[in-house]
Amino acid sequence: MTTPGPIPATPTITETGVTNRSLSEILPPYSVILHNDDHNGMDYVVAALVKSVPSLKVPDAIHIMLEAHNQGRAVVITCPLEPAELYRDRLRTFGLGATIEKA
Numbered sequence: 029m030t031t032p033g034p035i036p037a038t039p040t041i042t043e044t045g046v047t048n049r050s051l052s053e054i055l056p057p058y059s060v061i062l063h064n065d066d067h068n069g070m071d072y073v074v075a076a077l078v079k080s081v082p083s084l085k086v087p088d089a090i091h092i093m094l095e096a097h098n099q100g101r102a103v104v105i106t107c108p109l110e111p112a113e114l115y116r117d118r119l120r121t122f123g124l125g126a127t128i129e130k131a
Contacts, residue, residue, distance in 0.1 A: 055108035056130065060115045062096045062104050063125035070097070073124065080118035081105050106131045 060081075065073055070093055077089035081104060084092075095102035104126070105115060112128050119126035 057106045058109050058112040058128050059106045059131045060104040060112050060119070061127045061129055062092060062102050062119065063127070064096050064100045065124055068123060072122075076119060076122035076124055077104065080122065081115050 062073075062077070068076075073093045073096075074086065074089045077092060078084050078086060083105070092102045092104055104119070105112070107115075109128070116126045116128050
């Protein structure tokens with residue numbers, strides 16, 4: 029009777045032609061832009077920002093509102109397209125000017 033040799037290592041199978049893509053290549057980033065608003069009060073805009081983008085805190089929303097007021101526009105958030113569309117649409121339901129741009 030012979031003694032069995034070492035168990036061969038499991039072969040590693042690799043796929044050719046597959047490239048590693050970063051998350052930003054798979055889901056490219058888009059910026060939600062808030063435009064200056066001369067029709068609504070500053071408090072209203074801040075409240076709309078916080079309600080529209082759950083990750084925003086009041087101090088961040090104040091900064092965004094002031095930048096849009098002073099510069100004419102401000103980046104609210106940068107994220108993949110689908111949530112960017114949702115945030116833009118939410119801001120618009122509050123009567124605010126919002127657009128999306130590829131980041």
